[in-house]
Amino acid sequence: MKVRQLSIFLENKVGRLAGVAKILGEAGVNIRALSVADTNDFGILRLIVDDIESAEKNLREHNVVCRINNVTVVAVDNRPGGLARVLAVLNASDVNVEYMYAVAEPNSERPLMVFRFSEGERAVAALQAGGLDILAEKQLFG
Amino acid sequence: MISDLYLNDFVDRKALEALQLQRMQETLERVYQNVSFYRESFQRAGVKPSDLKKLSDLAKFPFTMKTDLRDHYPYGLLAVPMKDVVRIHASSGTTGKPTVVCYTRNDLELWAETVSRVFSMGGVTEQDIVLVSYGYGLFTGGLGAHYGAERLGCSVLPMGGGATEKQLLLIKDFGVTVICCTPSFFIHIMEKAEKTGFDLKKANLRVGFFGAEPWTDEMRQRIESGAGIVARDIFGLSEIIGPGVSSDCQCCAGLHVFEDHYYPEIIDPDTGEVKAPGEEGELVFTTISKTGMPLIRYRTRDISRLWYDKCGCGRTLVRMDKVKRRSDDMLIIRGVNLFPSQIESVLLSVKGTEPHYQLVVTREKAMDDLEIRVEVSPLVFSDEIRALEALRTEIQSKIKQLIGLSAKVTLVEPGQIERSTGKAKRVLDLRKK
Numbered sequence: 001m002k003v004r005q006l007s008i009f010l011e012n013k014v015g016r017l018a019g020v021a022k023i024l025g026e027a028g029v030n031i032r033a034l035s036v037a038d039t040n041d042f043g044i045l046r047l048i049v050d051d052i053e054s055a056e057k058n059l060r061e062h063n064v065v066c067r068i069n070n071v072t073v074v075a076v077d078n079r080p081g082g083l084a085r086v087l088a089v090l091n092a093s094d095v096n097v098e099y100m101y102a103v104a105e106p107n108s109e110r111p112l113m114v115f116r117f118s119e120g121e122r123a124v125a126a127l128q129a130g131g132l133d134i135l136a137e138k139q140l141f142g
Numbered sequence: 143m144i145s146d147l148y149l150n151d152f153v154d155r156k157a158l159e160a161l162q163l164q165r166m167q168e169t170l171e172r173v174y175q176n177v178s179f180y181r182e183s184f185q186r187a188g189v190k191p192s193d194l195k196k197l198s199d200l201a202k203f204p205f206t207m208k209t210d211l212r213d214h215y216p217y218g219l220l221a222v223p224m225k226d227v228v229r230i231h232a233s234s235g236t237t238g239k240p241t242v243v244c245y246t247r248n249d250l251e252l253w254a255e256t257v258s259r260v261f262s263m264g265g266v267t268e269q270d271i272v273l274v275s276y277g278y279g280l281f282t283g284g285l286g287a288h289y290g291a292e293r294l295g296c297s298v299l300p301m302g303g304g305a306t307e308k309q310l311l312l313i314k315d316f317g318v319t320v321i322c323c324t325p326s327f328f329i330h331i332m333e334k335a336e337k338t339g340f341d342l343k344k345a346n347l348r349v350g351f352f353g354a355e356p357w358t359d360e361m362r363q364r365i366e367s368g369a370g371i372v373a374r375d376i377f378g379l380s381e382i383i384g385p386g387v388s389s390d391c392q393c394c395a396g397l398h399v400f401e402d403h404y405y406p407e408i409i410d411p412d413t414g415e416v417k418a419p420g421e422e423g424e425l426v427f428t429t430i431s432k433t434g435m436p437l438i439r440y441r442t443r444d445i446s447r448l449w450y451d452k453c454g455c456g457r458t459l460v461r462m463d464k465v466k467r468r469s470d471d472m473l474i475i476r477g478v479n480l481f482p483s484q485i486e487s488v489l490l491s492v493k494g495t496e497p498h499y500q501l502v503v504t505r506e507k508a509m510d511d512l513e514i515r516v517e518v519s520p521l522v523f524s525d526e527i528r529a530l531e532a533l534r535t536e537i538q539s540k541i542k543q544l545i546g547l548s549a550k551v552t553l554v555e556p557g558q559i560e561r562s563t564g565k566a567k568r569v570l571d572l573r574k575k
Contacts, residue, residue: 009553011553011554041552044525063555065519098526099526
């Protein structure tokens, strides 16, 4: 089960991130999860939003480089050891994690981990076999 | 005799022109007989060597371009059999093929003679100890300066480039009075001297002959005041002979061209029309004494002006303006020739990179820096940092491989690089003119 994620290329300059947030805000797009990975010169902003098509379209109109790819969202137990359990399952199956980030809401019973795997199918199979819950896109936007 | 060496610097212009005409006629005849490229080129233009009856008739003859040298690489423009060639030099090529220059014994002697005249003009005598810090090898700088200094009777130290500390040691211990190197390398030496607490002003160093790359009047001031020496500008290009085509005198009012051997013209780069003295245009040289690989009306792509009025030093040799820019888009970065189109070919070869790029050239201290700004296209945009970094590294290493320069590669958002309706502004040269 895949969830779509929007990745955005940003130069490491003041205002770039704010600019993107403004475009999305004006387009009426709501952000569910967010992560920024950065190097000296540039960064990649990764977002899970409620209207990905609209987000992509609006960003492209503003000449922002972005692309949509698939990620896996896993529900994690909200207690110490919750994350370790997920990672242990992945390790045991020798699945490679490209990157990951968390969506945590303080009152949520089950925070969410967003994963990008190099072998998505195999990873999902391993997680499900390990008794973990994978969320579908519509489950994120109750 | 040493004094005969620079007789022609002061000769009466009428006598000089008569000498030039005779040499030019001999050279045109020589290439017409011996070099098929020139025979065909003259025939296509409908001219014969005998059509040169006065110097201005040279305008009837076709130009030679750098591409002609490349098309006839390596020995297509040779006017003598290989057994008469005693030296072969090659300069850095822009497309991987170097520019080849072949010298006969006559050519080597004439080269040494003109470089020694450069040194004389700078007040150098046989008493001087000359440090040659230009690169030795296929590049013409080192050996050109070397044989010129030796011809004058100086004591020559064939050090070559690099090894800054060793250079300083020689200057200090060996009583060096004259140095020959690139201006940026000398500034590097000056900085090293300052760092190690060595006052160059107290050394025996008196004069420096700097060239092989463009340098500003500000750099000259900096060198002269920082090291307490006279800084002279030596101009040349391998295709014509190497260093020693022209150099400045104490008047610093332009560079005297050794026109008894290298006949200069200024042309309009678009129409090819010969310009009048004092008018700006592209420098063209015809070698009138070389026998190995004579060049007829070779277009240098350098922009300059010619001045025939008498110089304060008494020399009657024409003066050319220091070259500040080129008529094409070629850049010289740390002594390496680079065309923006070469960068373009690298970018296109790297999967998916859109050819919207810009070269930014800066000079922080003495060394040139090159930054290549490349727009990231939606196609090439990978969601992974690793992949983008790999892309950057790939571009960087391909450029290093192609031209030997380490450039910084910066990935930028689309639309960050100015589009233009006419010729794209590919280059932002922020080095001070």
